[in-house]
Amino acid sequence: MERRIKKDSKVMWVLKALLAAYIVTGILLLVLTVFMYKLEMSEKVISAAIVGVYLLSTLIGGIIIGKLSRVKRFLWGMGLGVAYFGLLLLITLGVYRDLNGDAAHLLTTFILCAGGGMGGGMLS
Numbered sequence: 001m002e003r004r005i006k007k008d009s010k011v012m013w014v015l016k017a018l019l020a021a022y023i024v025t026g027i028l029l030l031v032l033t034v035f036m037y038k039l040e041m042s043e044k045v046i047s048a049a050i051v052g053v054y055l056l057s058t059l060i061g062g063i064i065i066g067k068l069s070r071v072k073r074f075l076w077g078m079g080l081g082v083a084y085f086g087l088l089l090l091i092t093l094g095v096y097r098d099l100n101g102d103a104a105h106l107l108t109t110f111i112l113c114a115g116g117g118m119g120g121g122m123l124s
Helices: 002-039 043-069 073-096 103-123
Strands: none
Touching: 002 043, 002 073, 043 073, 043 103, 073 103
């Protein structure tokens, strides 16, 4: 019974940290849309801002899961980043029915998400 409780709590850690990361993503994307509307930013600036949103969101999620786990924080953070990327990929496939980027773009996004989560886990 105790093992089941511990296993459930680990799943809850991941879900809480993922939820926090996606809430941060939503807030930052809303702020970005306001800036896009008001400042008429170029496409390069918008792309850089989206990369920043990925990094900051996974960093915060990594910090949260690192605080919850207290052991092997960088691995937990990296796992959270990978889960964030996987969910992001599923959402993209669900909305567009295909991947709009090339393999290099997907790999870069994966590395950013995993690295951001791992960095957050190390900071926690």
